[in-house]
Amino acid sequence: MTTQFREIDDAGISIEVNQLVVGAGIPFDVYMKDRGILTPLFPKGMVVSPDAKNGLLQKGISEVYARAEDSSAVAEYLARAKARKEKTSGDPSGLFRDYSFAKEQHHQIDRALLSPGREIPFSLLALDRFTLTSLVEAGEKSPALVTAEMLAAPGDLVIRKSDIPLYYEYINSLLNQDQAAEAAGGSVKVIAVKENSKIIVRDLLEDPRSGERIKQSGEMVRGMIDCVLDNRDALYDLLSLRGYDYYTYTHSVNVATLSIGIGAAIGMEKEKLEKLGIGALLHDIGKSAVSPEVLNKQGKLDQSEFLIIKSHVMEGKKILQEHHRIPEESFHAVLQHHEKLSGKGYPLQLAGNNITLFGRISAIADCYDALTTKRPYKTAFTPFYALSLIAKETGDYDPDLLREFVKMLGKL
Ligand SMILES: [Fe+2]
Numbered sequence: 001m002t003t004q005f006r007e008i009d010d011a012g013i014s015i016e017v018n019q020l021v022v023g024a025g026i027p028f029d030v031y032m033k034d035r036g037i038l039t040p041l042f043p044k045g046m047v048v049s050p051d052a053k054n055g056l057l058q059k060g061i062s063e064v065y066a067r068a069e070d071s072s073a074v075a076e077y078l079a080r081a082k083a084r085k086e087k088t089s090g091d092p093s094g095l096f097r098d099y100s101f102a103k104e105q106h107h108q109i110d111r112a113l114l115s116p117g118r119e120i121p122f123s124l125l126a127l128d129r130f131t132l133t134s135l136v137e138a139g140e141k142s143p144a145l146v147t148a149e150m151l152a153a154p155g156d157l158v159i160r161k162s163d164i165p166l167y168y169e170y171i172n173s174l175l176n177q178d179q180a181a182e183a184a185g186g187s188v189k190v191i192a193v194k195e196n197s198k199i200i201v202r203d204l205l206e207d208p209r210s211g212e213r214i215k216q217s218g219e220m221v222r223g224m225i226d227c228v229l230d231n232r233d234a235l236y237d238l239l240s241l242r243g244y245d246y247y248t249y250t251h252s253v254n255v256a257t258l259s260i261g262i263g264a265a266i267g268m269e270k271e272k273l274e275k276l277g278i279g280a281l282l283h284d285i286g287k288s289a290v291s292p293e294v295l296n297k298q299g300k301l302d303q304s305e306f307l308i309i310k311s312h313v314m315e316g317k318k319i320l321q322e323h324h325r326i327p328e329e330s331f332h333a334v335l336q337h338h339e340k341l342s343g344k345g346y347p348l349q350l351a352g353n354n355i356t357l358f359g360r361i362s363a364i365a366d367c368y369d370a371l372t373t374k375r376p377y378k379t380a381f382t383p384f385y386a387l388s389l390i391a392k393e394t395g396d397y398d399p400d401l402l403r404e405f406v407k408m409l410g411k412l
């Protein structure tokens, strides 16, 4: 807290708590009135969380204050809040907006790396539909023990975004414990590759120009390929299966895994698998340019929102072109994963043989993973039903690859 941010003797400008925008930073210091004196509440720049806002309302605080000298910043903030409210008038309770915020601020993790009695140096929460619940609070200096009840919590297990580095360290400490790896039937290594890949893709979605992260994504893909070539069953551990909400990073790792699986099934050599895997892992990197509100929108998208979503393909190409490390061939998975053999896809409405092998493979993997992913407003389709839907779209997907895909999933 800055020294200027202290009790002030100022009448202050009042702002209704209801006008505070969840998920946005406040561009001025916020005070509350305590016996007529303005007392510091939030420092400038703080992002309003759903908890903070609800906490104030629950305490009966319906008004907060800003200093008179901040009046222009307040006016601008309120104007933006009003515009935003109008835009989300279909969501009067702010439920979807808060849910979108909760997803941005947390990171979905695999419960297979947690087992009862294990010490964790990070807090654990559960995100179930629209509800975020804290399961245990912990930190580097005050670790907590995982319990069976925590692992049985419904929904996705998540950690705070700020705890990702601690989770990363935790994964790597598990890898060094041979015993733990053996106890889990050797799958700890495979799940660790998956969890690390999710973190790298997440970072890339936030900062797609990070050369370091691009380099690491190549390493991750090589790790995934080694696991799969070593043991086909590793595909199962690399996939985050149904029951998860949609997270672009989890989806990206799934699409890479499924694409590598198809590639391996048709006998693709390792070097080519690597190019395919990198393209598939980064296929949605252009979503970094799409606002979380559109990405996490529940229900039908309007036409302009759909155009924004569609732009992720060209955005992705633009981003990857800046990285000279990415093989040219990998671009095909990024550019063509929404193309359909019938010519009804996007962005270029390519048809038939104009769609490359990488484009055809990633299109099947992408569609399958999207169908089998849960959303708060819809349950996930079973693998069987998803496959029958894809197969029904005859003319959209490559039938030979589809056959290999069904065979592969049947073995899982
Ligand atoms: Fe996509």
Ligand SMILES: [Fe+2]
Pocket: 251, 255, 283, 284, 366
């Ligand atoms: Fe995708």
